[in-house]
Amino acid sequence: MTRQHPPEISGYKAFQAFTGELLKQNEFTEKFFKKYEIWVFPAINPDGVDLGHWRHNFNGVDLNRDWAYYKQPEIDIITEFIVERAKKNHNRIMLSLDFHSTSQDIYYVYDKSFKSKLKNFSRKWTDIIDQGVYPFKTVLSPEPLGKPYSKTWYYKQFKAESITYEVGDETDRAIIRKKAEIAAVSMMKLLSR
Numbered sequence: 001m002t003r004q005h006p007p008e009i010s011g012y013k014a015f016q017a018f019t020g021e022l023l024k025q026n027e028f029t030e031k032f033f034k035k036y037e038i039w040v041f042p043a044i045n046p047d048g049v050d051l052g053h054w055r056h057n058f059n060g061v062d063l064n065r066d067w068a069y070y071k072q073p074e075i076d077i078i079t080e081f082i083v084e085r086a087k088k089n090h091n092r093i094m095l096s097l098d099f100h101s102t103s104q105d106i107y108y109v110y111d112k113s114f115k116s117k118l119k120n121f122s123r124k125w126t127d128i129i130d131q132g133v134y135p136f137k138t139v140l141s142p143e144p145l146g147k148p149y150s151k152t153w154y155y156k157q158f159k160a161e162s163i164t165y166e167v168g169d170e171t172d173r174a175i176i177r178k179k180a181e182i183a184a185v186s187m188m189k190l191l192s193r
């Protein structure tokens with residue numbers, strides 16, 4: 001998902017390239033979609049985008065601080081959708097990726113104290129991505145669960161792996177695209193093993 005924060009366009013660009021790769025028909029997608037579904041949320045905060053807000057929704061609230069309270073309609077709807085659909089279809093939620101932008105390329109991942117369903121996924125995955133765009137280097141930042149981010153919710157709710165994929169505001173657009181394409185293909189490969 002992306003666009004919780006309206007002006008974070010470089011993260012959105014990565015999301016577009018990432019999603020585009022998943023929509024291609026090839027050996028990776030064919031194998032992957034036999035086992036997995038991907039649920040895509042391309043605009044979590046459409047009113048904020050429309051209104052030109054910096055971080056907030058139409059209520060003046062940062063949506064990525066509402067994932068424990070569900071006070072905002074966007075988060076209430078999306079969390080209910082995910083929980084209900086997973087229950088109905090007997091899906092196991094394995095991984096969440098939330099695309100954002102900030103001053104540099106950085107992956108916010110769980111620290112070692114957390115046991116997600118996808119053990120060691122984040123380290124392996126981010127290593128593969130960075131090898132593909134070497135010498136460009138993304139910062140890996142393991143952190144404890146804290147604020148009511150989407151990342152926190154997916155772990156608490158499903159013990160899912162959850163990564164905030166941050167892209168630098170000024171990162172070269174070709175690098176954003178290449179990284180995201182490698183990210184999509186390597187995610188499919190790792191999850192299909």
Ligand SMILES: [Zn+2]
Nearest residue numbers: 005008100101
């Ligand atoms: Zn953000």
